Amino acid sequence: AIITSYNAESHILNYYHTSENGSNIFAIGDLIYASNSNAWNVIENISAIELVIEGCKVKVAAAEMMTEIEEELARQVALKNFQKKLVSELSMAKEMPSMSMALKVPNYHVSQGSLSYQNNENYSHITSNSFKNVTDEPLSTLSIDVDTASYGHMRRYLQQYNEFPPVDAIRIEEMINYFSYDYPQPNGDDPLTIITEISDAPWHNEHKLVHIGIQGKKIDISKAPASNLVFLIDTSGSMSDDLELVKKSIEMLVDNLREEDSISIVAYAGSAGLVLRPTSGADKRTILSALNRLQSGGSTAGGAGIELAYKMAKQNFIHDGNNRVILATDGDFNVGVTSEGNLTRLIEKKREDHIFLSVLGFGYGNYQDSIMEQLADNGNGNYSYIDNLLEAKKVLVKEMGGTLFTIAKDVKIQVEFNPAKVKSYRLIGYENRLLNKEDFNDDKKDAGE
Known part of the structure; x- marks a missing residue:
């Protein structure tokens, strides 16, 4: 996407790009009530839209989504109007020190003209996995995870608060799980298929990145x-x-x-x-x-x-x-x-x-x-x-x-590395899904998913 405008005051980005077939597509980044006053007209005049609302891509027919877009637009505009009103009242309070304010605003406390964000959210501490020497620990064992909540938390913090989320709010495996990768479907009666890929690690030229994907059979x-x-x-x-x-x-x-x-x-x-x-x-x-x-x-x-x-x-x-x-x-x-x-x-x-x-x-x-x-x-x-x-x-x-439908319970993964080819490895994410190597063949050991 090409960034064509940026409103520094409200931290809103507008994105515009064109689809492969040449039809005009308007994508809304960050908040839907973007500063471009023509945004809504653009949406109404196209046959297909690709919304990028709060970071989530959803390609749909315009007619199907118009009601939901209208509702979301109305909600965001109402929020923006409230924010403007609040700022105005805060400014007035600052000019009149004797004026006492006590407004009830979700997650905010306003008193004597000051505004502070009240964040009582609770996330379990995460300690990132370290590198393991293959000679000492050739097996990496874990239970699979299908959760996606972390992506929503990240999107919310960036959109609503214009700040990074707490470190512990991000479980990397949930960020990856959020998206579809078009893995091939399992053959025949197999409930699962496994996909593996290897490439250079983008953050370290001397490291390799191994991608292991599991695709469950899609249910009609x-x-x-x-x-x-x-x-x-x-x-x-x-x-x-x-x-x-x-x-x-x-x-x-x-x-x-x-x-x-x-x-x-x-x-x-x-x-x-x-x-x-x-x-x-x-x-x-x-x-x-x-x-x-x-x-x-x-x-x-x-x-x-x-x-x-x-x-x-x-x-x-x-x-x-x-x-x-x-x-x-x-x-x-x-x-x-x-x-x-x-x-x-x-x-x-x-x-x-x-x-x-x-x-x-x-x-x-x-x-x-x-x-x-x-x-x-x-x-x-x-x-x-x-x-x-x-x-x-x-x-x-x-x-x-x-x-909502279960095709396999307590699924575990065990990856064995060859010490002749690999010196060390580090599992990205899954910090609270790690298992002992002997748990892999123990059907009594709960794998959580």
């Missing part, structure tokens, strides 16, 4: 096993700004449910308990009505929380089906289990009963990434971060077959 959703999905939705006060995004995200998934699929909804905090009993995917009106009744508020669990969600999943268990609890939260939650250890043990037990847990992260400012990744890991599920409708569509619609 229309022919996929029936799904028994239980949404456990955080409706506590900390989710008040994000509950509408949660609802719209789930609505996208509901549109793709079949008659043989089932969905239940459990909420905790403001809207407590069972919101929707197991309901056929064909009864979309009932499902959407239940979603619309959700309201945020409160700070404690409304009932048994996650235990109730697992109870619903067990009652409606589908043999040889996709049985899954999907937790939507910012991680700052109390789901009815007295401690984090008890919560982990409960999820591990239910995993053995073939009821898996996936986690959808929402929100910012008080986001608790560390516990959310751990829950998905122990629940044999995946962990994604959703910050807009485009990301929701990517996770819950376009990649539904890859994120």
